[in-house]
Amino acid sequence: MRFTTKITASIALAVASFASVNTYAETIRVALGTQDTTINCSTGGLLIRELKLLEKYLPHEGKYKDATYDIQWKNFTSGAPLTNEMVAGKLDFGAMADFPGSFNGVAHEAAGKHSIFLSVLSGSIKGSGNGIVVPAASQVQSITELKGKTISVPFASTSHGMLLRAIKAQGWDLDKDVKIIAQAPEIAGSALKSNRIEAHADFVPFAELFPNRGFARKIYDGSQANAPTFHGTLVDAAYAEKYPEIVVAYLRAALEADRLIAAEPEKYSELIEKVTGIDAEVNYLFHGPLGLQTRDLTWKPEYRQALATAIDTLKLLKKTDQGLNIEKFINDKYIREAFKQSDLDYKKSLANYAQLPLNAKDAITGKPITDFKHVAQIWVRGEPLVRHYASFKDAVKVLKELESEGKDIRAIYAQASDSGIKLLANQAWFVESAQGQVDAFLLKEQAEAFAKSNSGTVRDFSSIRL
Numbered sequence: 152m153r154f155t156t157k158i159t160a161s162i163a164l165a166v167a168s169f170a171s172v173n174t175y176a177e178t179i180r181v182a183l184g185t186q187d188t189t190i191n192c193s194t195g196g197l198l199i200r201e202l203k204l205l206e207k208y209l210p211h212e213g214k215y216k217d218a219t220y221d222i223q224w225k226n227f228t229s230g231a232p233l234t235n236e237m238v239a240g241k242l243d244f245g246a247m248a249d250f251p252g253s254f255n256g257v258a259h260e261a262a263g264k265h266s267i268f269l270s271v272l273s274g275s276i277k278g279s280g281n282g283i284v285v286p287a288a289s290q291v292q293s294i295t296e297l298k299g300k301t302i303s304v305p306f307a308s309t310s311h312g313m314l315l316r317a318i319k320a321q322g323w324d325l326d327k328d329v330k331i332i333a334q335a336p337e338i339a340g341s342a343l344k345s346n347r348i349e350a351h352a353d354f355v356p357f358a359e360l361f362p363n364r365g366f367a368r369k370i371y372d373g374s375q376a377n378a379p380t381f382h383g384t385l386v387d388a389a390y391a392e393k394y395p396e397i398v399v400a401y402l403r404a405a406l407e408a409d410r411l412i413a414a415e416p417e418k419y420s421e422l423i424e425k426v427t428g429i430d431a432e433v434n435y436l437f438h439g440p441l442g443l444q445t446r447d448l449t450w451k452p453e454y455r456q457a458l459a460t461a462i463d464t465l466k467l468l469k470k471t472d473q474g475l476n477i478e479k480f481i482n483d484k485y486i487r488e489a490f491k492q493s494d495l496d497y498k499k500s501l502a503n504y505a506q507l508p509l510n511a512k513d514a515i516t517g518k519p520i521t522d523f524k525h526v527a528q529i530w531v532r533g534e535p536l537v538r539h540y541a542s543f544k545d546a547v548k549v550l551k552e553l554e555s556e557g558k559d560i561r562a563i564y565a566q567a568s569d570s571g572i573k574l575l576a577n578q579a580w581f582v583e584s585a586q587g588q589v590d591a592f593l594l595k596e597q598a599e600a601f602a603k604s605n606s607g608t609v610r611d612f613s614s615i616r617l
Contacts, residue, residue: 176217184233184245187427191273191355191382192246194408204404210396243390248309248382253461256480265388270486273446274381276453278373281313282358286346292595294371303334304352312464314352316376343367379453402489432562440509443573449501450483511539532559543589565591581615582607
């Protein structure tokens, strides 16, 4: 009897062991929602998909030895419908900004579920990326002139949160001093072209894309609100608990995508344009050296605060009456493990706030560029790499020569002297000193203030070229 019991126990243990080893001897779904045109999500979606990086890192050992994967990608133009499909159980991962991301967490809680904010993908602790534009022919030069006017914005987006904070900073009454209407980016573009809207607030990349296409001017950058903003990736909490190795594999793929675009920003800006139609020049504006935002997968305190602010804004908009435990919602154990497996130092990256560095030589002198305050860049169509110049004044001289040779100029970039953000030079304002030094600014009023205190002359792009 005792012998029989031992045999039965041994068989049970063997069966349990066999079941454990072969737990995932079936097809595992990996369903990912991304926003291709929201280019700050590219390292968490588009590039991973197009370069098949997820397949490279998905586990095939241990309990995943016999697993096969059903990788499903679905593209969205905003975060709200993506969240709906996550809550409905149709997606496992989703990439979106802080504001819709906070709503993702609230929506899951309301459905008796949970989601986890895994990592940041790209962002700005100053708030750059969101912005306000007006029609190209508008006389409006700054947000202060929008009182009493109608401003459109994609509702429940991160730019909506930025707009509300900007209006609050002006001391305006939200119900009396401005009229805010809902308008998606694709509709806003047509409205701006035909002057059917007085101003439009939007998220990455539309506050730069519309001006780059010539039918709008940027009059406000999110950095003026000094409110951190970011895009990142979420996962269904139950999925992460069941398949933690898959979550880490996804994040390792995101880390590789980040490394690739940092090394060759022009190449991958072209790829993003090919897939999305978003101009490569605008992709480079964000993802290239000294870019408008930094690609950053670590949970900096400022990004944690951005989520808390987003929750407060949701309450203000009466989208929710409940809070969200940020410390529980953000779970950095997966991204820390992905860093470790990729031989990267998470703590070092967490402490790094620098823009992607510019390691380049001046295209005229051949000397390394060391002062980045007045740097300029020119992208000539047909050339695979952007040209770099230590002096904006020198770049303008070269620009004239290139145009006289019949070269097609894709873009010329400048760095704002006050905020340090990257600018499309043909949309910027400049101050020229008596010594010939040229400083760039986003807004005319910023240039005028600098000129007054530095005895300079304010010029627009047309006059600075003369």
